[in-house]
Amino acid sequence: MDDLQLQQLGGPLTIGLLVLFFGLTMLISLRISRRKENADAYMTAGNGIGLGVSAASMTATWIWAASMYASATSGYVYGISGPIHYGLWGALMILFIYPYGRRIRAVAPRAHTLAEVMYARHGRSSQLMLAGSNVLGSVISLTSNFIAGGALISMLSPFSFSQGIVVIAGGVLLYTLWSGFRASVLTDFIQVCAMLGAVVVVIPAIFFAMGGPSVFIEGASNLTPQQTSFFSSDAFLNQGAPYIAAVLAYAIGNQTIAQRLFAVREDLIKPTFITATVGYGATIIGIGMLGVVALYAGINPMEGDLNNLIPQLAGTYFGPVLLSVFFIMIIGSLASTADSDLSALSSIMMADIYGRAGKRKADPRLMLTIGRATMVIATGAALYFAGARMNILDLLVLVGAIWGALVFPVIASFYWEKVTNKAFTVSVLAALAIFFPVRFGWIPMDGAVGYVFDVIAVVGVGVVAGLMTFGFFGARAARIVGFIAAVAVAPFAIGFLHDYAVLSGSLIAYAVSTVVCTAMSLSNQDGFDFSRIARMTGDFDVEEAEPAAASAAAPARSGSQIPQTR
Amino acid sequence: MTPFWLTAYVLMWPVIVAGVLAFIARAFFKEWLDAHRRGEPMI
Numbered sequence: 001m002d003d004l005q006l007q008q009l010g011g012p013l014t015i016g017l018l019v020l021f022f023g024l025t026m027l028i029s030l031r032i033s034r035r036k037e038n039a040d041a042y043m044t045a046g047n048g049i050g051l052g053v054s055a056a057s058m059t060a061t062w063i064w065a066a067s068m069y070a071s072a073t074s075g076y077v078y079g080i081s082g083p084i085h086y087g088l089w090g091a092l093m094i095l096f097i098y099p100y101g102r103r104i105r106a107v108a109p110r111a112h113t114l115a116e117v118m119y120a121r122h123g124r125s126s127q128l129m130l131a132g133s134n135v136l137g138s139v140i141s142l143t144s145n146f147i148a149g150g151a152l153i154s155m156l157s158p159f160s161f162s163q164g165i166v167v168i169a170g171g172v173l174l175y176t177l178w179s180g181f182r183a184s185v186l187t188d189f190i191q192v193c194a195m196l197g198a199v200v201v202v203i204p205a206i207f208f209a210m211g212g213p214s215v216f217i218e219g220a221s222n223l224t225p226q227q228t229s230f231f232s233s234d235a236f237l238n239q240g241a242p243y244i245a246a247v248l249a250y251a252i253g254n255q256t257i258a259q260r261l262f263a264v265r266e267d268l269i270k271p272t273f274i275t276a277t278v279g280y281g282a283t284i285i286g287i288g289m290l291g292v293v294a295l296y297a298g299i300n301p302m303e304g305d306l307n308n309l310i311p312q313l314a315g316t317y318f319g320p321v322l323l324s325v326f327f328i329m330i331i332g333s334l335a336s337t338a339d340s341d342l343s344a345l346s347s348i349m350m351a352d353i354y355g356r357a358g359k360r361k362a363d364p365r366l367m368l369t370i371g372r373a374t375m376v377i378a379t380g381a382a383l384y385f386a387g388a389r390m391n392i393l394d395l396l397v398l399v400g401a402i403w404g405a406l407v408f409p410v411i412a413s414f415y416w417e418k419v420t421n422k423a424f425t426v427s428v429l430a431a432l433a434i435f436f437p438v439r440f441g442w443i444p445m446d447g448a449v450g451y452v453f454d455v456i457a458v459v460g461v462g463v464v465a466g467l468m469t470f471g472f473f474g475a476r477a478a479r480i481v482g483f484i485a486a487v488a489v490a491p492f493a494i495g496f497l498h499d500y501a502v503l504s505g506s507l508i509a510y511a512v513s514t515v516v517c518t519a520m521s522l523s524n525q526d527g528f529d530f531s532r533i534a535r536m537t538g539d540f541d542v543e544e545a546e547p548a549a550a551s552a553a554a555p556a557r558s559g560s561q562i563p564q565t566r
Numbered sequence: 567m568t569p570f571w572l573t574a575y576v577l578m579w580p581v582i583v584a585g586v587l588a589f590i591a592r593a594f595f596k597e598w599l600d601a602h603r604r605g606e607p608m609i
Contacts, residue, residue: 032609045609052594053609059590080567080575182609189594196587203580207573216569228567279586286579293576 006155006315007323014157017324021331022171024190029175029183039364039541042180042371043112043347044263049185051271054264057188058276059283060336061256062094063195064141065148068287068333073306075291078235079227083288085240091281093247098273099471100252101261103414105269107530111537112351114258114410119356120536121413121528122421129428130410131352133402134255138341138348140399141256142382143390145334145341150386152330155311156323165386168331172338173379177372181259181343191336196283198329201322202314203286209317210297219296227295237500245464245506246400252410253403255344256337345378346371355540364541401439404509405431408463409517411470417527423520431513438498439505445498453508454494460507461493462486463514 009017040046049057067090074082108117115134119127146165153164176183211218226232251257264272290313302308314326350371355362409424437443438453445453466482473481498504567575601608 032607049609050593050597052590052592052597056590056594059586080572186609189590192590193587196583196590200580200584200587204577207576213569213573216572230567275586275589278582279590282579282582282586286583289576289579 006312007318007320008315009157009320009323009327011158013320013324014153014159014327017327018167018171018331021194021328021335022175025171025175025187025335028187028190029179032182032186033179037179037368039350039367039371040110040112040539041182041541042368043343043350044110044259045182045185047110047263048265049263050265051268051275053185053189054260054268054272055275055279056192057185057336057340058094058257058260058272059279060188060192060195060332061260061340062090062276062280063283063333064145064337065152065330065334066144067284068330069148069307069310071284071288072291072294072310074235074239075288076295076301076306076309077291078232078239079223079229079295080292081230081232081235082227082239083285083292084230085235086243087281087284087288089240089244090247090284091277093244093251094257094273094280095277096248096468096471097251097257098270100411100414101273102266102269103471104258105261105266107414107533108262108537109266109534110539111262111533112259112355113255113262113347114253115255115348115352116356116537117533118410118413118424119352120533122419122424124357126409126413126421126424127352127356129402129425130253130406131348133253133399133406134348135345137254137399137403138256138345139378139381139385142338142341142345142378143385145338146382146386147389148334149331151307152311152327155308156315156327162387165383168334168338169379169383169386172335172342173375176339176342177375180346180371180375181263184339184343185260185263187339188336191332192279194328195332195336196279198325198332199283199286202326202329203289205322206290206313206317207293210293210313215293215296219298222296222298237503242500242503242506245404245460245503245510248464248467249400249403249407249506252407255348256340259340259344259347342375342378346374349374351540362540367540401432401435401505401509402428404506405435405513407467407510408514411467412517412521414530415475416521417530418521418524419517419528420521420524423517423524426520427513427517430516431509434512435505435509438508439501441501450498451494453504454497455490456511457497457504457507458486458490458493459515460509460511461489463510464507 067086071083071086074086076082078085104114104117108120111117113131113134115127115130118130146169149168150161150164153159153167154161159167175187220228226234260272261269287310291309294309294313299309299313302312311330314323318326350367354370355367405428409419409427413419413424434456443449462482462485465485466478469481470478497507598608
């Protein structure tokens with residue numbers, strides 16, 4: 001397979017597909033654009049979008065090109081259970097956070113960012129921790145999507161990587177710049193149609209082109225016993241378990257998800273999250289199956305790079321028509337996530353860095369300018385990082401760790417009135433201070449030290465299990481499940497968990513932030529009035545043309561009428 | 567696992583994806599029609 005020639009799209013066809021894709025999204029964006037955009041709508045589209053748009057947008061945002069490649073890699077490396085250990089956990093995390101989403105929306109019905117809510121709940125340091133981690137996370141995600149686009153174009157067309165990233169970046173920026181989040185969510189519908197429609201065709205097409213069911217007979221000898229098992233411990237410990245810890249953090253901490261949570265009509269949160277769970281899971285596991293089939297077929301990834309596997313299969317087995325369908329599938333997945341990242345970044349800069357800073361009243365016109373300038377600067381930065389082929393893996397680990405350390409303090413802040421700004425801040429910093437030495441092996445894990453960290457990581461297992469239970473069944477059930485999970489895992493984990501640095505580091509971040517935040521909050525005698533959050537996170541851009549409606553709504557929802565510091 | 571079940575395991579996902587796509591598209595066009603009838607923008 002190594003010397004196979006890949007089918008390419010050809011210059012005119014590639015340009016035609018890109019013009020078709022970005023032209024259509026641009027047309028949609030132009031149709032909804034207003035000469036005078038509203039700053040709040042630019043961030044949350046008016047807090048009332050319907051099920052079709054919100055479910056499409058949540059699904060499209062959660063699916064990115066890297067997740068398709070990673071699921072196929074998991075299938076190729078770990079065999080038949082590999083895609084499940086990538087896609088199923090990612091999907092379930094959308095479901096697990098939905099009760100938290102309802103709670104967040106209930107206490108902050110007209111907020112724009114999660115960091116803005118943290119400002120209302122705690123103060124500036126908590127807000128900036130969440131906002132800063134999201135700026136970093138979104139720029140990394142943007143970079144990763146540009147790299148995926150550039151790599152795809154360079155592999156399947158005569159154009160270079162550099163030309164590819166510039167076209168992708170320019171296309172996404174153009175249709176998102178003017179209308180912001182409104183353009184992002186509405187174009188997500190077209191993108192999800194293109195993406196899911198292509199998945200329906202691409203998976204069976206590649207499977208049958210590779211030989212269909214016979215590949216499972218002829219290639220059975222290519223798999224190890226672990227790779228043929230549905231209950232592979234290799235797959236769970238190396239892929240599934242670290243991913244559970246990581247995606248819980250991503251789902252809670254990521255502004256792209258929070259933004260959709262604040263945008264959807266409140267009674268549609270549940271069906272939106274359920275649809276996105278099923279849509280994401282089936283799409284990503286399905287694409288992962290191509291990695292399993294490639295393993296059976298004995299295919300070697302080009303240049304030894306597993307990220308090449310999916311484009312390589314398409315380029316090997318598809319003619320121009322199906323290759324075009326595949327091309328649109330990947331472009332759709334990366335564009336939908338990239339426009340979400342741009343919208344998330346602009347909202348953070350508009351609401352958190354400018355809007356909720358100091359006592360002065362925010363100017364909605366200036367907010368819009370800040371939002372648009374942020375998009376342009378972020379696109380430039382991501383292009384620079386992508387062009388330099390910067391290794392973003394370490395940065396991704398950093399963001400994952402910050403979000404992992406934030407999960408318990410953030411969730412507790414919405415339910416437990418005793419959590420303080422100091423407890424929030426100290427617990428996150430303490431978790432990070434222990435995470436880094438563990439994750440990067442700066443502490444020798446020989447003897448008792450390794451055992452101590454294993455015990456902390458086992459507490460982290462209990463925390464993750466408890467958090468997944470708490471949203472649905474409450475604190476008592478969460479404590480029971482967390483305790484049982486920790487006790488059940490302890491005999492198998494203590495003594496060897498420190499050998500898995502990624503998993504161990506993530507679990508320790510959860511455990512330390514939970515223990516420190518809880519211990520510090522218990523001593524607090526004052527309770528927090530959650531109704532203050534709604535009063536402090538209202539609209540910025542109240543229409544002067546509708547003074548009656550605005551003044552009627554102001555006491556309940558308009559942050560501009562309320563002092564912005566406590 | 568037999569080749570039959572492995573084949574079903576591979577091909578069940580695009581079927582589910584098709585179902586989700588149909589659900590999203592139906593909801594979207596229903597909202598679009600409602601907005602159109604009311605003469606309001608969809609978003």
